[in-house]
Amino acid sequence: IFYRSKEDLVKELVFQATLYSDLPHLASDLPYFPAEEEDEEFEDGIHLVVCVHGLDGNSADLRLVKTFIELGLPGSRLDFLMSERNQTDTFADFDTMTDRLIDEIIQHIQLYNLTVGRISFIGHSLGNVIIRSVLTRPRFRCYLVKLHTFLSLSGPHLGTLYNNSTLVSTGLWLMQKLKKSGSLLQLTCRDHTDPRKTFLYLLSQKPGLQFFKNVVLVASPQDRYVPFHSARIEMCRTALKDRTTGPVYTEMINNLLQPLVGAKDCRLIRQNVFHALPNTANTLIGRAAHIAVLDSELFLEKFFLVAGLNYFK
Template sequence: MSFLLLVFSLQGSTSEDIDYLASGLLIEILEHIGSKKLIIARISFIGFSLGALVIRAALWRPEFEAFLGNLHTFLSFGGPHMGLMCHSRNLFKTGLWLEQLFDKSVSVSQMAFTDHKDPRQTFLYKLSQKTGLEHFKNVILVSALQDHIVPYHSTRIEMCKAALKGDEIGTVYTEMLRNTLEPILNNKNCNFVRYDVSFDVPKSFNSFIGRTGHCAFVSSWQFLENFFHNAGLKYFE
């Protein structure tokens, strides 16, 4: 029996359609299992940033259905699970608008809920309706206040102040939150944990725009060593 741990981050392909990236991830998983002729006892995932969404988008596909009973731990570092909706920083909103104007990134459009005029037809809303995280034994979400790229509430999959206004965006956000959280919380065998971490971020342009705080999840070996030594490893036992 084998234990499969997949650490997924994206380099050079972050502008692609999330569904397309999920398809590529699933092909890699199935080819690895098939080529090694593995009999899988547990499958765990560690996802950073957009990678966490790609993992979720792979879980509901029919090709993965046979492995849902083997899912063990899902660990998300700075994952934009609720997208970039309701971002509180005007600087980031301006940067996001400029990126969509000039870069035409599909994944950014999906995270910003601009991939469809009807918010309930957007990729992330539909993803919230799919099966996935509730099949894990452990769902661990790690967030940092110094991360100004992904909204704090999005990383933690929780309510935000902007969604309480009662407008259409707030209603859609609330529905997404319910779609994503309720199956996890209703599974008594699923251990759902949120961790807040703090980084000592030096003052720089990247720290000002929040990039340093976001990337520190994977760029700081000291953080990773401390996190897994003090908290993370027990979820993979």
């Protein structure tokens, strides 16, 4: 029955897909709890993984992500920095939050006297834009050669300009007005009258993503907080029909993707996620899918076991 149901499901899908149960090899074949761990000498330094939460989030948001990576890669020399410097004010502008995060990273390395061999970033939602902004700063330049994996969980890389949810767009607009939020204004590309001088457009012109070995974009069409196309960095139909801002949107996409495609040592991976969600108000407005990448143990275990752990080895 299982195999028949699986075949029927694949036939019904309108796109090509591989089910995890069909994969001959998993990303990890190590037991979660090995009998004993040997102390190894890591001459090339530790692998620093910086986790950055999203809007109105906190340092505990990505705790399950951290847990499943640690469980799946026992004995790895991983050091996690669960960013907390921005958790009291995620409504500030991106430049302010970038300064805070880069201070936090450098202070963490200095405080613990770390010899860093690799640096990876994991971001949720708005946190991904802060990460990309950090990569452009002169103070971070010496770490660019150490970049390994960028795991973007529902990141609004192209902003929220073409969000197909009127309810969410209205809610974000009201929140921006009430909080006088610089970050929300910048995400809607309304921080400058010239769209080519907005924060997101200028950020798209700066190098950053191509320095990673792996750029993994995780997106869900059920997520209405962050548009599916924005999380995947790709074109959408609404932008194609928009003769005013559409061309600028196309330029942003090209600015981001062309350096990635041209970088021989960089892989771009897009992962689409379809969650089994209950019929609740959170599901209706798209919030449930937006936070499921953080709190769904089913998704996180399957994602890391099947593919995700490969990006942190």
